[in-house]
Amino acid sequence: MNRILLATGVTLGAAAAADHVLRLESRVSELERAPQIAPQSVRGLSHRLGELGSALAEVRATLDDDARTRELAGKLAVVESALERERGRIAEQAQRVDGWMSRWSAHGPEVIDERLSGMALDLERRSNELAELRALAESTDARDDARWREFSERVEPLLETTNSDQLWSDLVGPVVQLAGDATVGSGVLLESRHRVSGEGWVTHLMTSWHVVRDIYGGLERVHEPVPVRMYRRDGTWHDETAHMVAFDVELDIALLEMDLDQPVPFGARLASRSELEAMRVFDAVYAVGCPLGNDPIPTQGQIASTTHAVDGSHYWMVSAPTYIGNSGGGIFDARSHALIGIFSKIYTHGAARSTIVPHMGLATPLESVYDWLERGGYTALVGVEAHAQTASAQR
Numbered sequence: 001m002n003r004i005l006l007a008t009g010v011t012l013g014a015a016a017a018a019d020h021v022l023r024l025e026s027r028v029s030e031l032e033r034a035p036q037i038a039p040q041s042v043r044g045l046s047h048r049l050g051e052l053g054s055a056l057a058e059v060r061a062t063l064d065d066d067a068r069t070r071e072l073a074g075k076l077a078v079v080e081s082a083l084e085r086e087r088g089r090i091a092e093q094a095q096r097v098d099g100w101m102s103r104w105s106a107h108g109p110e111v112i113d114e115r116l117s118g119m120a121l122d123l124e125r126r127s128n129e130l131a132e133l134r135a136l137a138e139s140t141d142a143r144d145d146a147r148w149r150e151f152s153e154r155v156e157p158l159l160e161t162t163n164s165d166q167l168w169s170d171l172v173g174p175v176v177q178l179a180g181d182a183t184v185g186s187g188v189l190l191e192s193r194h195r196v197s198g199e200g201w202v203t204h205l206m207t208s209w210h211v212v213r214d215i216y217g218g219l220e221r222v223h224e225p226v227p228v229r230m231y232r233r234d235g236t237w238h239d240e241t242a243h244m245v246a247f248d249v250e251l252d253i254a255l256l257e258m259d260l261d262q263p264v265p266f267g268a269r270l271a272s273r274s275e276l277e278a279m280r281v282f283d284a285v286y287a288v289g290c291p292l293g294n295d296p297i298p299t300q301g302q303i304a305s306t307t308h309a310v311d312g313s314h315y316w317m318v319s320a321p322t323y324i325g326n327s328g329g330g331i332f333d334a335r336s337h338a339l340i341g342i343f344s345k346i347y348t349h350g351a352a353r354s355t356i357v358p359h360m361g362l363a364t365p366l367e368s369v370y371d372w373l374e375r376g377g378y379t380a381l382v383g384v385e386a387h388a389q390t391a392s393a394q395r
Helices: 002-033 039-107 114-139 145-160 164-172 209-216 273-278 366-375
Strands: 175-179 183-189 204-207 226-231 237-248 253-258 284-289 297-310 313-318 330-333 339-349 355-365
Touching: 164 284, 164 297, 164 330, 175 209, 183 209, 183 284, 183 339, 204 209, 209 226, 209 237, 209 253, 253 366, 273 366, 284 339, 297 355, 313 339, 339 366, 355 366
Parallel strands: none
Antiparallel strands: 175 183, 175 226, 183 204, 204 253, 226 237, 237 253, 284 297, 284 330, 297 313, 313 355, 330 339, 339 355
């Protein structure tokens, strides 16, 4: 029995071995027919794989450079926009310089003051600064970290700061103080213009009606001169007078004319109607006036409302801090520096002992003033394209 089993096992083992040999021979035959790769080819493929890895690393580096380049391109676009704005300002200043030069030729040296030389120097400085910035921008390589830092350090301050002298000339210089025996308020000088006759100059002044009303003390004195204190950049001042031209009690606005034959050095640029229509809540503004009889003081805030009404009159509310004495002063657009309103009233809280709310000031918008001027025939003063409690202080 055991021999039979042994014989059967040997037979089955031999058969399995024979079958395995046949399968091996078949596999060898298949391998012989299959394409073969030489060892040197394998080494070449390995080398190629190494080259491919290096190429991928270069692609990644290039992609990083592209990201930096795109960032630089965005910066350059912002700079280009800033350059265009500066070119516009330089062109405007150049026109003003030309105007002053023509006045020099026509009226003699007494017409020229320190503003002309200051503007000329500022124009030269700005031109040189822009030329340097453009050259730096054009030569800056995104992969040059040192030049990139230099470029950024030069660009960021230019985009975020404004020349303080220009701010003073546009916003503070035009604001004057109007004072009586027991009251003081503010006013805003407009840019001087040639008289219609061609002889001499005319300069108008805007203020709130209640300011000159309190100075006069009565309508019977409305034809008397109004004291006007004009300020210089160095903090000194000189006193002049103005006379009443027109006023509107409901609108709380008054138009005066300076008793001067020469142009004033600083006059406010009036916003055009389209600029006024574009103003919105949250737009930045400056309020400039003479609170408590001080020299003109600028404060910054925003338009809080363009639809505020008091006793049927339309006002703009501003959050720029104001106080007693700001009445008649200017509200200026912080971007264009154009005059957009005349400050009129401030809110108070409480009856027995009222407290002034300085961030809730009301201004008469120039839109309403323009309608009044046009009805009175003063269309030449209207701004053109491309161009609660009263706040008079009791001393």
